[in-house]
Amino acid sequence: MSFERSIGPSAEPAPTPGLVGTDVAGAGGVSAAMRLQILSTEHWSLLASRSLAWNESFSRAGMFLSTLSGAIVALALVAQASDFGEGFRLFGLVILPVVLLVGIGTVLRMGISNNHDALCVVGMNRIRAGYLELAPDLDRFFVMGTTDDERGVNLTMAMQARTSMLVHMLASTPLLVTVLNAILFGAIVALLVLQLGAGTTPALLLGTVGFVATLGAFMWYAGRDIARAMAEYHPKFPAPEPAEPADDA
Template identity: 30%
Template sequence: MTDESDARNGDLLAVLNTEYFVLQGASGASISEASSRASLYLLTLSSSLVSLGFVLGLSADVFGPFAAAALSTVFLLGCFTVVRLTETSIENLRALRGMARIRAYYADLSPLARPYFVSAGSVAADAQAMLGRRSNRWWWVGTMATMIGAVNAVVGGSGIALLTTAAGASLSLSVATGLGAAVVLVTLAVQFQRRRFATEFAGS
């Protein structure tokens, strides 16, 4: 009976080791995808700004439609990027929580093992600690989705300011309208993240 129990424990440890590395790979893949998507957006934005600089000296009949097409395309890409970056963050956190559960099991195998598996008190807290987050209240400040959301909000606000100027509004009104739109857009990006995380990890 003891041999059978030892064999089962050994099989369990082997399975947990495999699962840990699978989760570690999933975490790394989500981070890699997030970096690639953020880089793609910033590269597209940079290229669009360079192209706008080339046509800046042309007539308004040429610059206006070109700027509208370029900024709207970048803005839409930014919205899609924020959504996907939020999903990759959730995938990463889900994988980290799975890793934290396995680490908690390892820590309970023996009292001698506990000093080597430092815990923040819960699986959720351990996953947050793996990300280097100190505050659960302001976690969204350092996310990649917030970074891209802020940049995209500036793009959207700039587009609205240009549109307002083209409609005949004064410069001060156009700037104020653009700034207000940017604030609204970055707030929407943050709120989208908060709601997605609240829905995904409700009660934990």
């Protein structure tokens, strides 16, 4: 899931017990009204859990950006005082790794929140499938996915099929934080090379290598995590296969 929105999904009020009347008991002796109440309660619980995950992700991203902004301001002040000399390099080698550590923790936490968000979406899609089992004629009123396969999950997460996955990735906050982390690592490498006495050109080259390597490592880790999750997941309510056209006699 990408984090483009400014606020997380709001939680709906919890269903009040006893508002739904009794109905004919279905399988297992549980009435349709009781089934609806159970599904509604679980739906509300998933919405609340998803909202908390979104809020935490926004808080972590904001904390990282605030830390990065403060570090840049501090580096600017030290650069003016030391004329970009050894004091500036030493200060950068002290403060930038701290910011990078915060950034790495932010990306990892966002990945966990993404997995949690996808799990909540799967659960809510399954609940909608349960709603349709109770009232199949309400299918035309649902705008979110009612299947728990990849297509249904993407529909609920507003990931349109006609939009490239690359576009969704470029617009996501985790990728933004990842790029900033790679820039930080490249800057640390460049400052370290300068501090060891090398020239500007080697520092720029090695800093660029550090940036590319860090970005590639983060992308590889994220891709492996997504591939593993998709390989281990098996939908319970997939969309029916499209019927093949009948051959003309």
